[in-house]
Amino acid sequence: MPRLKLFTGNSNQALAKEICDYLGVSLGQATVSTFSDGEVLVKIDENVRGSIVFLVQSLSDPVNNHLMELLIMIDALKRASAKEIIAVIPYYGYARQDRKDQPRVPITARLVADLIATAGAHRVLTTDLHTGQIQGFFNIPVDHIYATPVLLDYFRKKKFDDLVVVSPDAGGVERARAFAKRMNAGLAIIDKRREGPNRTKIMNIIGDVVRRDVLLLDDMIDTAGTIALAAAAIKAKGSGRILAGCSHPVLSGPALERLNEAPIEELVVTNTIPLKGKDDICKKISVLSVASLIGEAIKRIYEEKSLNSLFV
Secondary structure, eight states: OTTEEEEEOSSOHHHHHHHHHHHTOOBOOEEEEEOTTSOEEEEEOSOOTTOEEEEEOOOOSSHHHHHHHHHHHHHHHHHTTOSEEEEEESSOTTTTOOSOOSTTOOOHHHHHHHHHHHHTOSEEEEEOOSSGGGGGGOSSOEEEEOSHHHHHHHHTTSOOSSOEEEESSGGGHHHHHHHHHHHTOEEEEEEEEEEETTEEEEEEEESOOTTOOEEEEEEEESSSHHHHHHHHHHHHTTOOOEEEEEEEEOOOTTHHHHHHHSSOSEEEEETTSOOTTHHHHOTTEEEEOOHHHHHHHHHHHHTTOOOGGGOO
């Protein structure tokens, strides 16, 4: 792959290096720092003229800094005459603001999509969008892959007693149903009411969880309010052991404290977002790598091959 180059900002350098190891390439040299007033400073430190460049950057905390790094690096690569720029966004921030659910609010997920395309990206590769409709916000091609194969491989090695996969809200039913089918497990749904940003109330449990092992499955966990309340409600119904899994461990605010107190035996996450020692505070967390999954997608995009077999 002589023309392939892979760069990264400051959001998830460890994952970028793992992807490079999978592909057998060196990480591109770039300076990404700030001026004293906080402005992002970017300089590409090697020739990229005519190259196909993959730029790995998760839009994780601090979200706005990492978004600006992504946009400015895309602009720098464009002005350095890169032939094609693919934004590899393992975690797409602002994805929860994907619709007008009340008057006078923005659709920020669309705004971010416009910014990425306007900056000069030719394609986007991302993992487990909060809602699939975000793909339609882009006027450039979007390859949307899932961490499901990584999570499935891990949970299939576990021994469960009459497993039921539980979606913590109605929006995740499709994801939970597909996972339950591949695990040959039952399905249940949490009926919750959102009372404001990061505030939820469990209303009901739809499905049978009594004396059954439970796997709570979500795309992301932010303050862990939903997952902690769901686990408590399920345990109160007389379930067996409870495990949880998600693709994006945002884990902000009181998340770690809530997870430590929740009746969850293990929380399995991927490295789309670096934990930065959070797994030391909460010993329940196990981290799986999506480097080979993203690396294989990058290889197939570069070689103009189908990504169909990655969608399971």
